[in-house]
Amino acid sequence: MSELSNEQLLDIDYYLRLTRTLEERLVALFRQAKVIGGLYRSLGQEGESVAAAYALDYKQGDVVQPLIRNIGAILVAGAKPADIIKQYMAKGDGPTRGRELNIHFGHPARDGFIGQISMLGDMIPVMAGIALAGRMQKRKLVTLAFIGDGGSSTGAFWEGMNFASVQKLPMVVIVENNGYAYSTPTSKQTAARTLADKSYAFGCAGVTIDGNDVLGVYDTTKRAIENARSGGGVTLIEVMTFRMKGHAEHDNQAYVPKELIAEWAEKDAVVRFENLLVERGVATREQLDAIQQRVKKEVDDATDEADRSPMPDPAHAGKGLFIEDGYWG
Amino acid sequence: MSELSNEQLLDIDYYLRLTRTLEERLVALFRQAKVIGGLYRSLGQEGESVAAAYALDYKQGDVVQPLIRNIGAILVAGAKPADIIKQYMAKGDGPTRGRELNIHFGHPARDGFIGQISMLGDMIPVMAGIALAGRMQKRKLVTLAFIGDGGSSTGAFWEGMNFASVQKLPMVVIVENNGYAYSTPTSKQTAARTLADKSYAFGCAGVTIDGNDVLGVYDTTKRAIENARSGGGVTLIEVMTFRMKGHAEHDNQAYVPKELIAEWAEKDAVVRFENLLVERGVATREQLDAIQQRVKKEVDDATDEADRSPMPDPAHAGKGLFIEDGYWG
Amino acid sequence: MPETTYIDAITQAMSEEMARDERVFLIGEDVGAYGGAFKTSYGLLDKFGAERVIDTPISEIAIIGAASGAALMGMRPIAEMQFLDFITCGYDILVNFAAMNSYLFGRACPIVVRGPAGGGTHGGPYHSINPEAMFLNRPGLKIVAPGTAYDAKGLLKAAIRDDNPVLYIEHKYLYRRIKENLPDDDYIVPIGKANVRRRGKDLTIITWGAMLYVADDAADELAKDNVSTEIIDLRSIVPFDEDAILESVAKTNRVIILHEAPLTGGAGAEFAARIAEKAFDYLDAPIKRIAALDVPTPYSPPLEAAALPDKTRVLQAARELLAY
Amino acid sequence: MPETTYIDAITQAMSEEMARDERVFLIGEDVGAYGGAFKTSYGLLDKFGAERVIDTPISEIAIIGAASGAALMGMRPIAEMQFLDFITCGYDILVNFAAMNSYLFGRACPIVVRGPAGGGTHGGPYHSINPEAMFLNRPGLKIVAPGTAYDAKGLLKAAIRDDNPVLYIEHKYLYRRIKENLPDDDYIVPIGKANVRRRGKDLTIITWGAMLYVADDAADELAKDNVSTEIIDLRSIVPFDEDAILESVAKTNRVIILHEAPLTGGAGAEFAARIAEKAFDYLDAPIKRIAALDVPTPYSPPLEAAALPDKTRVLQAARELLAY
Ligand SMILES: Cc1ncc(C[n+]2csc(CCOP(=O)(O)OP(=O)(O)O)c2C)c(N)n1
Ligand SMILES: Cc1ncc(C[n+]2csc(CCOP(=O)(O)OP(=O)(O)O)c2C)c(N)n1
Ligand SMILES: [Mg+2]
Ligand SMILES: [Mg+2]
Numbered sequence A, B: 001m002s003e004l005s006n007e008q009l010l011d012i013d014y015y016l017r018l019t020r021t022l023e024e025r026l027v028a029l030f031r032q033a034k035v036i037g038g039l040y041r042s043l044g045q046e047g048e049s050v051a052a053a054y055a056l057d058y059k060q061g062d063v064v065q066p067l068i069r070n071i072g073a074i075l076v077a078g079a080k081p082a083d084i085i086k087q088y089m090a091k092g093d094g095p096t097r098g099r100e101l102n103i104h105f106g107h108p109a110r111d112g113f114i115g116q117i118s119m120l121g122d123m124i125p126v127m128a129g130i131a132l133a134g135r136m137q138k139r140k141l142v143t144l145a146f147i148g149d150g151g152s153s154t155g156a157f158w159e160g161m162n163f164a165s166v167q168k169l170p171m172v173v174i175v176e177n178n179g180y181a182y183s184t185p186t187s188k189q190t191a192a193r194t195l196a197d198k199s200y201a202f203g204c205a206g207v208t209i210d211g212n213d214v215l216g217v218y219d220t221t222k223r224a225i226e227n228a229r230s231g232g233g234v235t236l237i238e239v240m241t242f243r244m245k246g247h248a249e250h251d252n253q254a255y256v257p258k259e260l261i262a263e264w265a266e267k268d269a270v271v272r273f274e275n276l277l278v279e280r281g282v283a284t285r286e287q288l289d290a291i292q293q294r295v296k297k298e299v300d301d302a303t304d305e306a307d308r309s310p311m312p313d314p315a316h317a318g319k320g321l322f323i324e325d326g327y328w329g
Numbered sequence C, D: 001m002p003e004t005t006y007i008d009a010i011t012q013a014m015s016e017e018m019a020r021d022e023r024v025f026l027i028g029e030d031v032g033a034y035g036g037a038f039k040t041s042y043g044l045l046d047k048f049g050a051e052r053v054i055d056t057p058i059s060e061i062a063i064i065g066a067a068s069g070a071a072l073m074g075m076r077p078i079a080e081m082q083f084l085d086f087i088t089c090g091y092d093i094l095v096n097f098a099a100m101n102s103y104l105f106g107r108a109c110p111i112v113v114r115g116p117a118g119g120g121t122h123g124g125p126y127h128s129i130n131p132e133a134m135f136l137n138r139p140g141l142k143i144v145a146p147g148t149a150y151d152a153k154g155l156l157k158a159a160i161r162d163d164n165p166v167l168y169i170e171h172k173y174l175y176r177r178i179k180e181n182l183p184d185d186d187y188i189v190p191i192g193k194a195n196v197r198r199r200g201k202d203l204t205i206i207t208w209g210a211m212l213y214v215a216d217d218a219a220d221e222l223a224k225d226n227v228s229t230e231i232i233d234l235r236s237i238v239p240f241d242e243d244a245i246l247e248s249v250a251k252t253n254r255v256i257i258l259h260e261a262p263l264t265g266g267a268g269a270e271f272a273a274r275i276a277e278k279a280f281d282y283l284d285a286p287i288k289r290i291a292a293l294d295v296p297t298p299y300s301p302p303l304e305a306a307a308l309p310d311k312t313r314v315l316q317a318a319r320e321l322l323a324y
Helices: A006-031 A046-054 A071-077 A081-088 A123-136 A155-166 A195-202 A214-229 A258-265 A269-279 A285-308 B006-031 B046-054 B071-077 B081-088 B123-136 B155-166 B195-202 B214-229 B258-265 B269-279 B285-308 C006-020 C044-048 C060-072 C084-105 C149-161 C211-224 C242-252 C267-278 C301-307 C311-323 D006-020 D044-048 D060-072 D084-105 D132-136 D149-161 D211-224 D242-252 D267-278 D301-307 D311-323
Strands: A063-065 A143-148 A171-177 A205-210 A235-240 B063-065 B143-148 B171-177 B205-210 B235-240 C024-028 C053-055 C076-080 C112-117 C142-144 C166-171 C195-198 C203-207 C229-233 C236-238 C255-262 C288-292 D024-028 D053-055 D076-080 D112-117 D142-144 D166-171 D195-198 D203-207 D229-233 D236-238 D255-262 D288-292
Touching (some): A006 A071, A006 A214, A006 A269, A006 A285, A046 A143, A046 A171, A063 A071, A071 A081, A081 A285, A123 D084, A155 A195, A171 A195, A195 A205, A195 A235, A205 A214, A214 A235, B006 B071, B006 B285, B046 B143, B063 B123, B071 B081, B123 B143, B123 B171, B171 B214, B195 B235, B214 B235, B214 B269, C006 C044, C044 C053, C060 C076, C084 C112, C112 C149, C203 C311, C211 C311, C229 C242, C242 C255, C255 C311, C267 C288, C267 D288, C288 C311, D006 D149, D006 D166, D060 D076, D076 D149, D112 D149, D132 D142, D132 D166, D149 D166, D195 D211, D203 D311, D242 D255, D267 D288
Parallel strands (some): A171 A235, B143 B171, B171 B235, C024 C053, C024 C076, C112 C166, C142 C166, C203 C255, C255 C288, D024 D053, D112 D166, D203 D229, D255 D288
Antiparallel strands (some): C142 C236, D142 D236
16 A cells, blocks of 8 residues: 555544644634635545645655645645634734735745745746756755646646756646636636646646545655656646535535536545545554544644734834845844 | 649749748848848748648638748738838838838738737737637638747747637647747757647647648648638647748857758758649749749839838827827728 | 616626627636626626637636737627736736737727726735736726726726727725616716816815725815815726816815825826926925835735725825925 | 946856856846847856756746746846846736745745846837836836946846845847946945936936936036036836935926836836925926837837937926926
8 A cells, every 4th residue: 555654644644634624624713704815625635635745755855835725735744734724814923924815825945835826827937946946956856836727727837837847847746627717617728638638738747647546646746756856857647636615615616516516525535545544454443533633632722823813013014025124034 | 732723833832932032132121221120031931831821711811820930921811022021121101100020010800911929929819819709700710820939838829729729719820840949949948749749738639740841731731721610629730840040130040050951951842842843744944933033023013112112200109009099090 | 776886887887788789798717607706797698608708718818818819800808807916917918919909000909808906805915906007107008997886887888899908997895885876878988087076175186996985085084174175086097187187286286196006106106297297386285195005915904904095194194285 | 457338247247146156047048058139148158057047948937937936945046038028928927926925925036037128229119118117016026227337237236136036127229339447346236226427406317227328418418508417327216216316306406207118107207206295395397207108119210219218308308497
């Protein structure tokens, strides 16, 4: 069962549970109007998000770049739940001190992850640049970028992928084909047979896999990462998954056929992974419940911490535009 | 020999000769400092440029969009040599009245062609929009766009191709793989196996052909056009050819291996096409010479006309920013 | 007739123009089945079909570029940016292709690019843009920014009927916050004409968009001190109504320019510069600009409130000018 | 030491900085083997190798984006636009990613984006841009525009060493037209400091870039009538030297702002607005701006000459101000 130790498998389960529980907590906070702005769920996609990010080696300096639904990925990279909640609650001592929202934060050289900006696609050239710097600095780091079916239509995505492929940069890109971009089905996003087929345009490796198969995603990503690390260049991995909720909490996804939701509900990656753990004797249900208990406690603590955090000081609104002004220390 | 009549074959030869002769005239005018700004030769590429454009049906409303090296294409579409020379000489009664340069002119609904703007790639979405309008207007028109190996790296190209492919628009795109983008060889432009492989990313048809085979280019383009006209969607045709001169007259192409130039000189499309005409008895050398005489006369006349043309009136510099001001009539 | 919200005014304008003129169509992300992220195009797909309400890939270059190509062919596309912040992704093709058709080529390119703009809704730095100034030094694009439901409808109709590319800036803060009685008849608001929203003699506030209401509040407050404030709602940024500005300044001799975009390089600079050249003799006091701080709009409400202009800052400026 | 042209000053700055600091690298189209469309990077590939002089595909988004990513990792990329006109293609990632790193995320993103700008060379509408104003209302990007060889070198070094993204605007008209004796020593010109190019007491001309020479000519002409003109070479547009502007205006009481970009929404509007607010009491006459017509730069020499500002127009404005 993969090359993963039992300990690692349980670690993955921990992140899956943490992701789901944290997001559920955010929903509760959203309903209490404590979360300001939109809330974007990754329900149904936690598997690929966690598994892919788990395949990186953060000690080597690897860097992951999440989309809005990749809370799982940055948790794996080391983001603190309290920081995420603070971001959502627009608190003054969160990572961006209330300037940016949700999981748009992180420093590639310091944190092992870098949040996206809203303009979809822009992070692909940026991640190429991070990989380029790593190579120039003679470090063996690999970058892992997430992009959506929708985001993969942007010019920025194309230019970044093309540049990375020409340069044979150590970069792996996960295209999350979750069926929709907001209300737009993938069929209106592209006429390509698969999103992995875009790899032909770049001359990089490309593959389509089951996104709800945690171990499959881990293995494929891991191979792609090690290939990249050893100079093999870019891989584009299309993971087939599904966005189980609307685009954001305000969206009731009326445009999604009910049967499709029901069909994918059966394929939940977390349930599937845990069933496997139990079947293969990696863990008992009790052990898994214990993980859930631990996770709940962590999320409770994080919520408390975020709740107690101050809002930003309005007097700071004008500071820090240029880095030398010292606002960020 | 294709479906072309002898008359049409000679017509194609006329355009090939006209293109080459007109460009040679522009070189002479450039050396006399009468051409202002850069001069970009299509030497070596006239074949594909003329042949592809010849496959359109301008009476149907078809529209071709040239790059800077596609003088041949717009001549086929009906551009007047005098207009082209006036543009190069920045004359006041040229198509843009001295405001824009070289073959950046034309109106898709009026002229059957629309010149590019300098920003490479931008015309691809524009040509998609022209095709879209044609379909909305229930016309059976097809658009034909040229793009370079270099231009096909731009985000605009990608977005336009993707949109056109999703919409199955009646559009044919010729990627001129002429070995270089300015000084950059195609190998630094893309890692794709072929530029036609980009079609996989769009889910459109794609093919790579010999760009110096006039009839082959005609036939392939014609089929793609008729396929597009009957609702079959987009085709990307990579034509393999070579830029026999530097990027522009000022560029001595020191970065191009001499052998490569010598090799491609052997493959000149015009020579090859005319040999074929003679071999197959379509024309005698004398007939071809007569065409050349006719062409020379036309270019002489056009030069005279352009020479006599006035420079623009500086008092007009501020006019016509908005269309309703009446400057353009 | 029931009162019409600002957002409904926009929907009505599109719907009526699409009914009136079959060349008009809508193109953008999620504008069809979903009816747009803010439901601005809700119902249009049912009325006009998928041929005229086109859902696109996430491709702002393609949206603006395809709209422009169609416009050259005589169509009248409305290109929606899901948020106007994303217009930056299509910036090039808008300023270099669409906006240049008339001057360089004598071609009419009647596109409207529209979408939600503006702050005050905790949208953060990527969902709060006031985009006008990015385009002000790139000639060829008209720019309008309605602040009332009446103008939202009338200016959108004017923009659709205009033969040039027009950037139509809708303020999302106003979408459902303001309501007005609109005429039943077809009407347009001409591009380039300001509206004197309130007549006064002591002080002029030149503004547009959601800042109208900040100006109103400030003027109400000043009225308590017997200060009579003239409010010029510019409505059009390109071309702008220079005469209206200069006339008002000639009358009041004191002027505040108020806008929601950051101060430096904001459109207000242009208006101030025109006044400083052309109404110099009428000025009894410095020209004041009240605008956002020179930062991206921060997300957290206390920061956002501090960054954006408000009544307090307008009042302070007004009092300085009046005491001058 | 032989005189150094403006373009050689740029090449020297890059070469010296690359030698000094191995984190500095150059990325762009045709910057390697060809040495750049204007030969600005000629010789750098030989000196520093293909790892540090990177030829890219035609992909401005990728160039600016990859430079930004590398900068976050501690590198100091110089991203070349073959012409600054094409910066519009990477506009989004520059204003929304690069420029926002500090304010939003506290990250240093030390990139320099540079390339040829400006008109007067019959480059036409797509090869003549003066790009500064497009960025002026998008906070987070520093902008410099040298008009002398000395400043070209010193400001580029300062830009490379700066911890923020800097847009470095080189005027291609000056590349080989001006020459100066440069110091042998390493020096920088601090970003944000204007240079009083000529001291005077009757009139101030605020300008930058190639317009310096138009200002010089006008001032020479005015000197014949015993008018003493002060010329402020702004050099930096963001941040700009407000003190230098205000001091000069306080002294001369008359001011012309001269720039090559179109008038409306040009950077000059901002300087005019600042003066109209902060030096109002010192003004004895209206603030005049001399700038290009509000059109894309036309190609044909007579049109281009008519569109761009020249000495005649400056002199006319000066005489009006002096007679005021
Ligand atoms: C360039 C750009 N255009 C538009 C948007 C608005 N937008 C935000 S999310 C979204 C849909 C994204 O779909 P996808 O990339 O498939 O990611 P998913 O939401 O499915 O995870 C859109 C259109 C954006 N963020 N960026
Ligand atoms: C977006 C953009 N970036 C840069 C340029 C500058 N430029 C003009 S032509 C050229 C090379 C074009 O190469 P290619 O597309 O292969 O066409 P070819 O010249 O070979 O016909 C470049 C880089 C441009 N015109 N547009
Ligand atoms: Mg999706
Ligand atoms: Mg080429």
